[in-house]
Amino acid sequence: MTSQVLYKNGLRTSAIHLKSGTNIITDAPTDNHGKGEAFSPTDLVATALASCMLTIMGIKADAKGLDIEGTKADITKVMASGPRRISEAKVTITMPKKGYSEDDKKLLEHAAKTCPVAKSLHPDLVQAVAFVW
Numbered sequence: 727m728t729s730q731v732l733y734k735n736g737l738r739t740s741a742i743h744l745k746s747g748t749n750i751i752t753d754a755p756t757d758n759h760g761k762g763e764a765f766s767p768t769d770l771v772a773t774a775l776a777s778c779m780l781t782i783m784g785i786k787a788d789a790k791g792l793d794i795e796g797t798k799a800d801i802t803k804v805m806a807s808g809p810r811r812i813s814e815a816k817v818t819i820t821m822p823k824k825g826y827s828e829d830d831k832k833l834l835e836h837a838a839k840t841c842p843v844a845k846s847l848h849p850d851l852v853q854a855v856a857f858v859w
Contacts, residue, residue, distance in 0.1 A: 736761070758810070772803035772815045775853065778843035779817065786837040792830055796822040804852075814852040821859050831859060 731741045737754035738761075752767050754760025765773065776799035787794040798820045806813035819838060826834070835857055838844075844853055 738764070739767075757805075768803060768805065768812050771812060771847075772801050775815050775841075775843045775847065776801045776817050776819075778841040779819065779838035779855070782837045782841040783819075783834045786833055790830070790833065792826070792834075793824055794821065794834070812851055814854060815847075816854045816856075818856045818858060821857065826859065831857070 727744055729741050729743050731739050733739055737759060739752045741750045741752065742748070743750075750770070751764040752770065753762060753764040755766040755769075756762035758766075760766065780794075780797055780799055783794060783797065786792075800818045800820070802816040803812055804814035804816065805811070821834075835855075838857075839853075839855055847853065
């Protein structure tokens with residue numbers, strides 16, 4: 727097992743990562759009957775996309791001896807209705823000013839766009855990814 731999720735009440739869950747014991751609370755968003763006091767499940771999907779992108783970029787950077795410490799991803803999740811779903815995840819990845827070559831930029835951008843989460847999401851979900859070098 728990877729994790730266990732417990733429904734608390736009031737549209738809140740508590741998820742525990744079984745190997746580390748790390749806990750994540752989720753809350754329904756205010757536009758869907760919730761309090762919006764924590765990440766919503768759909769927030770976590772969009773955030774997981776960006777986290778995966780940075781992680782895979784880190785793996786590629788480490789293999790090539792590149793320093794990407796300080797790289798930041800800003801995420802905007804866009805919801806649609808009929809059925810309610812994530813229609814778009816906008817991810818802006820801002821790289822630290824460390825003089826990356828054009829080949830390094832291509833390597834890192836490709837790594838981000840082909841991370842496992844990106845490849846696992848439905849093709850109808852638009853992944854709008856921008857890089858700020």
